[in-house]
Amino acid sequence: MSWQAIGNAFGITRQAAFKRFGTISTTGIGEETMANPIIDLTSRTENIFEHLSKGDYGSVKSLMTFTCSRVLTKKKVMDVWDQVVADSGQFESCSNTTIQTSDGTNVVAQKLNQYLGPVCQG
Secondary structure, three states, rough: OOOHHHHHOOOHHHHHHHHOOOOOOEEEEEEEEEEOOOHHHHHHHHHHHHHHHHHHHHHHHOOOOOHHHHHOOOOHHHHHHHHHHHOOOOOOOOOOOOOEEOOHHHHHHHHHHHHHHHHHHH
């Protein structure tokens, strides 16, 4: 995907997406690749939910940056998780996990509509 498409998905500019999610390293003439590994957000989210449901803050903390872990302390994270459980019931499992934007739009559907919309409408 292009940085513009990634930026669009998050509602930010392509430059902001690049700055936030990766750097470019040159592998050869005209070839550029991301130096940082791509993180599968769906798997990461499911993994975090599994750890939180077991009360394993240490595993969740190991996925955070130092600065993030200083702000999202065990007490804060586990208090929020306890409230989620109180409001929605015990966590059982993740299935068919999808990423949504803050307005509730499914990111995959949004991308498909972006690319297929003109074809299907025209």
